[in-house]
Amino acid sequence: KGQVAIITGASRGIGKEIALQLAEKGAHLSIIGSSEDIHNTKEDLQDQGFDQVLSFTADVSDENEMDHVVEATKTAYGKVDILVNNAGIGAFKSIEDVTVEEWRRTYDVNVQGVFLATKAVLPIMKSQKFGTIITVASDVSRYTIPEGGALYTSTKYAVQGFMGSLAQEVRKDGIRAGTVNPGMVDTYFANGTQGDPEKKDWLKVHDIAEAVVYMALAPKHMVIDEMHMHPLIQDYPR
Ligand code: NJP
Numbered sequence: 001k002g003q004v005a006i007i008t009g010a011s012r013g014i015g016k017e018i019a020l021q022l023a024e025k026g027a028h029l030s031i032i033g034s035s036e037d038i039h040n041t042k043e044d045l046q047d048q049g050f051d052q053v054l055s056f057t058a059d060v061s062d063e064n065e066m067d068h069v070v071e072a073t074k075t076a077y078g079k080v081d082i083l084v085n086n087a088g089i090g091a092f093k094s095i096e097d098v099t100v101e102e103w104r105r106t107y108d109v110n111v112q113g114v115f116l117a118t119k120a121v122l123p124i125m126k127s128q129k130f131g132t133i134i135t136v137a138s139d140v141s142r143y144t145i146p147e148g149g150a151l152y153t154s155t156k157y158a159v160q161g162f163m164g165s166l167a168q169e170v171r172k173d174g175i176r177a178g179t180v181n182p183g184m185v186d187t188y189f190a191n192g193t194q195g196d197p198e199k200k201d202w203l204k205v206h207d208i209a210e211a212v213v214y215m216a217l218a219p220k221h222m223v224i225d226e227m228h229m230h231p232l233i234q235d236y237p238r
């Protein structure tokens with residue numbers, strides 16, 4: 001109870017469910033999205049009786065905006081226990097059709113976004129000698145997508161490498177870092193619609209949120225490096 005969590009990409013999908021489940025565990029939240037929809041998440045949480053919620057429109061790839069969010073969180077709540085790097089985007093097309101702008105944007109959000117939020121919380125977590133940093137990467141960070149997945153997959157490999165090395169770097173400061181790696185989840189991801197009947201056998205947002213909450217609230221002496229999960233109907237070339 002009373003843990004302070006920053007969650008990126010909480011306007012909808014997995015991030016919104018992580019916010020709800022952490023609120024149910026008594027956490028105080030700062031939630032971030034790039035669109036005004038993030039304030040709807042705050043209203044939805046308030047409607048359910050959770051009023052310890054700050055919402056910010058911020059782009060995770062923008063250093064100043066992320067610094068501001070982290071500072072404002074520290075000022076309001078006095079600490080930051082948990083960072084969930086969940087915001088992410090995906091463009092799926094064959095590599096000769098990927099534009100340089102799409103390449104850069106996907107790396108800016110999926111990789112630089114994780115770097116910037118992490119960099120902003122680290123001084124706070126170090127001074128506390130405690131903190132948990134979780135990134136929602138992807139099950140494809142170990143495997144491949146046969147068609148149209150090179151750009152997206154490569155960002156998640158990058159994040160996996162970043163988080164693995166980070167975990168070792170910050171362990172001496174009492175900080176844990178790990179990844180939650182889902183396969184196909186029924187969300188709005190990649191221009192999808194959450195609740196689409198065609199995705200009835202895909203993982204659901206609460207499946208992933210439960211894994212994140214488990215990792216975030218695990219006993220302080222325990223580190224969970226990675227969790228991977230995918231729907232029974234999905235497998236990857238390995
Ligand atoms: O996607 P979606 P998911 N700055 O589209 C926000 C990974 N994953 O929940 O910006 C700040 O429903 C956006 O909000 P807004 C995936 O790579 C998924 O599935 O306001 N926020 C929204 O809240 C990602 O890392 C699947 O529109 C930004 C949220 O991000 C994570 O799961 C499979 C932002 C995206 O919600 C959550 O994605 C897999 C920015 N620049 C990994 N850009 C899957 N769904 O199948 C976007 O392997 N957001």
